[in-house]
Structures are given as C-alpha cells and as structure tokens.
Amino acid sequence: MKLLEERIRQEGIVKSGSVLKVDSFINHQMDVLFFDKMGAEFKRLYADAPINKILTIEASGIGIAIIAGLHFGVPVVFAKKSRSSNISDDVYHTVIHSYTHNNDNNVIVSREYLSPEDHLLIIDDFLANGCAMEGLIDLAHQAGATVEGLGIAVEKGFQKGGDKLRQEGYRVESLAIIESMDAATGEIVFREQD
Template sequence: MKLLEDAILTRGRVKDGDVLKVDAFLNHQMDVPLINEIGKEFYRLYQGQGVNKILTIEASGIGIACITAQHFGVPVVFAKKTQSRNIDGPVYTSKVTSFTHQREYDVIVSQSFLGPEDRVLLIDDFLAKGSALLGLIELVRQSGATIVGAGICIEKGFDVGGKLVRDSGVHVESLAIIRELHDGKVIFAD
C-alpha cells in the first residue's frame, strides 16, 4: 500500500536492532485518516469472506482493528495481556513473547466473545517474529472459530514470523513488507 509505505519513509525512523519506529502515525500517535485508508484496504482484501469478528492484541492493534471493524460493521475483540477483575467466567489463553518489550505474556480472551460460529479476521500493526499472531491463532483455534485471515500493516519480510504464520495455514495480507532495514533506511520488498 503506497500510502503506508510513503508514511513509513517520511515519518518512520530506523533504530539499532532492526527496530522501525512508526509511533508518529501508527502505534502511539495515530494518523486517523491514514488508518481509515488501511481499514478500507483490509475490507477490500477480505470482503465477502463472512467476517463477523475482528481479533487483535492489546495495545497497538486496537485502534487499527476498530477502524477496520467500522468498514466491516462487526465488533472487535482484543486479547488482554493481564487478567483483571472485570473478566469473569472461562477464558481462552495462550503465551506470546513481545519483541518490543522483551517479555512473555499470557494473553486471554473471554470465552463469551469467541465461539465456533465466528469467522475471525486477525489485525495487527507489525509482524516480525510472529509470536503475537501465533498466540491469537491459538486463541481462535481453542474457540473453534474459523480464521478468515490476518491483516498486517507492516511485515518485516526478513524475519521469521510471516513464514511461520503462513506455514500454519493462515492467509496473511501485509500492506507494507520490508525486505531490509539498512543504514537507517527502509527497503521494501518488490
């Protein structure tokens, strides 16, 4: 998606350790018109697939998922990284490791929000190592729901996550795939 790639090139920053900072427009401060276009694109890619739920993981994916959900006219469920007193009843749970925070989380979704009747589109801002997305896939599989696919804003194509998720049988559509981060520059896949 050229609009997203342009935003990455003009407003993103590459830091040491293969870190791409897009907090100026995607996952801290949010450029709502840009994210609306991202939501439209995910809708174009997955319309007609019977999506009736969108699932993401807290926190960075929530805004993107919500705007995408408006285009589908469906609710958003987000996997929480901590058990809280306001989650009652049985839950689905899986483990994810955060590349950004360098720690492992148990993520949970209340069983009352996902079930066998659901057709789920996964949405997230980044796909790198794949842990978050694989954790979401596990939650959906526990629920008996059907995974329609995964919509990813930015994929680090040089990392293992995309292959792991695709090899698990999930159709992934990434709007910007980075071939490499080199000398402070972003190089996109062809």
C-alpha cells in the same frame, strides 16, 4: 499499500536491533484518517471472506482493528494482557512472547466473546517473528473459531514470521512488507506486492 510505504519512508525511524519506530502515526500518536485508509484496504483485501468478528491484541493493534471493524461492520475483540476484576475466570488463555519488549505476556479473551460461529480476521500493527499472531491463532482455535486471515499493517519480511504463517496455510495480507532496513543509513527496502 504504497501510501503506507511512503508514510514509513517519511516518518519511520530505523533503530538498532531491527526496530522500526512509527509512533508518530501508528503506535503512540494515531492518525485515524490514515487508519481509515488502512481499514478500507483490509476490507478490499478480505471482501471475499465471511468475516463476522475482528480479533487483535492490546495495545497497538486496537486502533487499526477498530477502524477495520467499522469498514467490515463487525465487533472487535482484543486479547488482554492482564486480567481485571470485571473479567470472569471463564477465559481462553495463551502466552505470547513480545519481540519489542523481550518478555512473555499471559493473554486472555473471555469465552463469551469468541465462539465456533466466529469467522475471524486477526489484525495487528506489526508482524516480525509471528509470536503475537501464533498466540491469537491459538486463542481462536481454543474457541473453535475459523481464522479467515491475518491483516498486518507492517510486516518485517526479513524476520520470517509472515513466511512461516503462510507456509502453515494462513492467508496473510500485509499492507507494507519490509525486506530490509539499515539503522546506520535509515534506508528501508520494501517487498514488491500486487
């Protein structure tokens, strides 16, 4: 998605440790009109898939997933990183390592919101090493749901999580794939896509 690449070039800040800061429009302040364009692109990319639910993880993926849910006309379920008093003990559970925060998160989804009848599009804002995607796929498999595909806003292609998931047979559609980025110069190189 050339529009996303341009926006990253304009507003993205490359930081040390392979961190790309895009919080001016994706992870802290959300440009919902831009999210609408991303949601429409996910709908175009997965128009052939029988998606009846979108799955994401809190927090940064929720905004993009909701807008995509509007385009697909389906509910959005988000995996929670903490259990609240209004969630029963009847949950699917997995542990996901956060690359950004360098910690492990116990992640849950109530069993009433994922089932074997579900055909899921899993959406997230970033894909680096693939830990969040693997955890969400694990939750889907626990529920017996079908993973139709993975929709990523920004993939760090140099970190190989996307390549690993593709090799495992998952359909991964990333709106922008970064081949390399340099914190010293701020340069970002994107992978050519069809």
